[in-house]
Amino acid sequence: MARTIGSHGPKTMEAIRKAGLRLIFEHGYAAMSLRQLAAEVGIQSGSLYNHISTKQELLFELIRDHINELLRQLDRALQGQERPADKLRAFTAFHVSYHMTRKREVFIANSELRSLEPKNYEEIVALRGAYERRLAEILSQGVAEGEFEVVDVQVATFAILALLTGLTTWYRPGGRLTKEAIVAAHEKLVLSSVAPGTTPNQAQAKRPLSRSAATSAKPERR
Amino acid sequence: MARTIGSHGPKTMEAIRKAGLRLIFEHGYAAMSLRQLAAEVGIQSGSLYNHISTKQELLFELIRDHINELLRQLDRALQGQERPADKLRAFTAFHVSYHMTRKREVFIANSELRSLEPKNYEEIVALRGAYERRLAEILSQGVAEGEFEVVDVQVATFAILALLTGLTTWYRPGGRLTKEAIVAAHEKLVLSSVAPGTTPNQAQAKRPLSRSAATSAKPERR
Known part of the structure; x- marks a missing residue:
């Protein structure tokens, strides 16, 4: 069981990232299992945990x-x-x-x-x-x-x-x-x-802004 | 087993669509099971098939x-x-x-x-x-x-x-x-x-288009 994590670790991690990117892109995060990810990389499921914890x-x-x-x-x-x-x-x-x-x-x-x-x-x-x-x-x-x-x-x-x-x-x-x-x-x-000053019809594009609402627009968590 | 699909069918279908929309939005299509969808609507899994085939x-x-x-x-x-x-x-x-x-x-x-x-x-x-x-x-x-x-x-x-x-x-x-x-x-x-003619620096924005490449840009299937 002479693992070569010292030399192969970074390469394997890179392969895991690439495979994860592809699987999440194609099926979604929730649908990706770590078993599937390991298979994609060509390693045992258990070996994944040498590189990522979750x-x-x-x-x-x-x-x-x-x-x-x-x-x-x-x-x-x-x-x-x-x-x-x-x-x-x-x-x-x-x-x-x-x-x-x-x-x-x-x-x-x-x-x-x-x-x-x-x-x-x-x-x-x-x-x-x-x-x-x-x-x-x-x-x-x-x-x-x-x-x-x-x-x-x-x-x-x-x-x-x-x-x-x-x-x-x-x-x-x-x-x-x-x-x-x-x-x-x-x-x-x-x-x-x-x-x-360049919209083809200025008058309509320049309705005044309402400042009555107080909260600010920010990205919402879905 | 007096099903009331005649009167409740459209309402149930609407509920299925709403629940499906929410589940796919929150977890992704691949991660949504029909069992989960039925539970969300509050009907038996088997009943789903009165409304959707897949x-x-x-x-x-x-x-x-x-x-x-x-x-x-x-x-x-x-x-x-x-x-x-x-x-x-x-x-x-x-x-x-x-x-x-x-x-x-x-x-x-x-x-x-x-x-x-x-x-x-x-x-x-x-x-x-x-x-x-x-x-x-x-x-x-x-x-x-x-x-x-x-x-x-x-x-x-x-x-x-x-x-x-x-x-x-x-x-x-x-x-x-x-x-x-x-x-x-x-x-x-x-x-x-x-x-x-309205970019602040026209010269740079007006590089000529290349027409050498032949294929057309269209949405690509991921």
């Missing part, structure tokens, strides 16, 4: 690591940008390009929030909030400097993130458009969406 | 009926609109308002495409295509009439739909903003996103 831990780490990596690379992409429009363009190009290769992670991060235990859920929502704040701050800066016009920064933040993440549902490599063309199409939409 | 049929009908209703109400909302900008505003207001009350249906229609059998999957993708085409046609008309500027109509269609549907992940009644304010915020973003 199914919940695996889900949590998959989502957490995805968002952490997203944050790290976003901050690099924004480096050196000063004007809000340049920052927004850099944000858009980064988010679109990154998500072209992270379809499964994005799907799971969105669809399996429901499966996170409360403590893990809170931690993921906080991390996601940090990412959302990067965009909200760009929009706020643009509004403050008169470059952007948005009706509500928070709604615009959520809406633009949804717009940009949407491509994970249809993008596949080798399609009709190059990656550059897809990025350019998104840049046009996003940069224009916050441009001032 | 779990697959229930999932299919939930998604199909959702999209059919969406199409029916959209066509009503677009009636009488002639200018592309008015159509796009009507589309936006309808889609946002409708989705405020259809969080579970939207989540399932997006996340459980993976669970549809091939024939059902094709039918749903075709229905969804019909809905997407309504928007694509509005955008194409706007471009043809010089009212809109988009880099790629198909990418813009998917992106705007994602933007508009995004609110199902955060909206809840009684939040900070009124429904009208939320609709207005989306109208500004969407109408501006396709407005001509």
Whole structure:
């Protein structure tokens, strides 16, 4: 029983993560059993526990690591940008390009929030909030400097993130458009969406905001 | 054994649909058993088969009926609109308002495409295509009439739909903003996103499209 966890541990862990990602993506977290996961990796069920303690831990780490990596690379992409429009363009190009290769992670991060235990859920929502704040701050800066016009920064933040993440549902490599063309199409939409005074019929688009309701919109736990 | 399916049938079917919607939303289709579904409705497992023949049929009908209703109400909302900008505003207001009350249906229609059998999957993708085409046609008309500027109509269609549907992940009644304010915020973003010549830095947003790749982008089966 000379286990080689010292040398094979990291490789096995990587295989477990990949298999978990695929199984959760294809069937859902609740439907995935650890027995199935072990079979997919090609190890005994009992051996799984050398690498992960629970199914919940695996889900949590998959989502957490995805968002952490997203944050790290976003901050690099924004480096050196000063004007809000340049920052927004850099944000858009980064988010679109990154998500072209992270379809499964994005799907799971969105669809399996429901499966996170409360403590893990809170931690993921906080991390996601940090990412959302990067965009909200760009929009706020643009509004403050008169470059952007948005009706509500928070709604615009959520809406633009949804717009940009949407491509994970249809993008596949080798399609009709190059990656550059897809990025350019998104840049046009996003940069224009916050441009001032440009709706074809201004009067109707500028209903005043009601400020009577007091609570704030935030992602709701399903 | 005097079953009252004649009078209670439709009510029970409605209860089954509601329970199915909730269970799939909370745990995923693969994780829902018919036994669990029957218990949720408060009937015997065997009685379920008076109403649905398979779990697959229930999932299919939930998604199909959702999209059919969406199409029916959209066509009503677009009636009488002639200018592309008015159509796009009507589309936006309808889609946002409708989705405020259809969080579970939207989540399932997006996340459980993976669970549809091939024939059902094709039918749903075709229905969804019909809905997407309504928007694509509005955008194409706007471009043809010089009212809109988009880099790629198909990418813009998917992106705007994602933007508009995004609110199902955060909206809840009684939040900070009124429904009208939320609709207005989306109208500004969407109408501006396709407005001509309005990106803060035009040069970079207007990279030429590559037309070398031959296949077309369409929703991919996961």
